[in-house]
Amino acid sequence: MFGELAKISVILSGEKAGELFFEVGLEYAKYFAVDRADCFVLALLPQAAMDGVDIVSRVPVSERLLFQINTFLCGTLAEVYTQRKIKITAPIVREKLENAGAVGTGITCGVDSLYSIAEYSKTPFPSQDLTHLCLFNVGSHNIGLDAPKEMEEFRVDLAKRFCKKNGYEFLRINSNVHDFSPNYARYFTVLNAAAAMALPKLFSSYYSSSGCAVSEFHLTGTDLAHFEIFVLDCLSTEHLKFYSTGTEVSRFEKVKTLSNYAPSYEFLNVCNTHTKNCGVCVKCLRTLYALDILDVLDKYSSVFDVPAYRKRHSCFLAQCWVRKTFAKDIFCKKMWPSLRRKYGIPVWSIIRESIRFVRSRVKIYSFAYIRYRLQDAKH
């Protein structure tokens, strides 16, 4: 599927010894920079910060990157992980790398990724227009899935078809970084930046599609994406600038933008549990609620089973109420007032779904925990 591959790697010693690599199709090998270890330092940084372990590199690191990480980022990571502040030691390289001026972003075909593609493909600033859509294997395919291989193949195929049909270069980078930095969900922003940094002679800019609005900016060790504007600024170098995109709008506004972006009708893929949109999981339903409010469900009939959604409409509306009330789902909370205005309150369905919700949780949690969550939900 990959064709012939080229690999850039380092040998690590210490507690987690072994070879850490990034590999790409052979045609991209010319964009590696073998004189610097920037991508490897980034790949190891968040887990090292979490563990309180210093990084020492014999291969040089770009001067600005090393300065920014040691001066600004490591202290912040120490705070969010409540760990000692780590230090990166490496020779510095001051020479600025020339690059091909490519502009990239990830393509999962989810709401955030398609929003970035819709917004940054034809800007008034030609050097900022997207040229490459990327799929980085740095751990995301291993999260909560029964069949990660199947999911990976599906995503690669979907991304390739999107690029071919809409005129973008498709770039795939594979890495074993998850063997060394296994907590993908907690710091994927940095791992994806590391993958882009593996080709510093290619990219001048890289857009990181954020699922977190800047209005909700806060420091947390749970997921660095909540303050990725700061993180990505620390990771940007003289030759590669990272941008956190989509932070200025809500998820609903992103769906609204997509509803006028025709490629999304055929490619929108939001489900985390199945390859095709299942239409019943939280992520699918959040998107369906937004499409419903915008009156554009029928535009998406090739990617969602719209008749099935309509058939169980009052049940799904009730689930929105239940999730915003009991599960504190922030998206459902925002969506519910519009759904209520449009359809009223499906009282009986809400009672039924509430009972079902409580029953399902009693199976999982103790009674004391449920009582705590219910009380908590009232505040």
Ligand SMILES: [Zn+2]
């Ligand atoms: Zn789903």
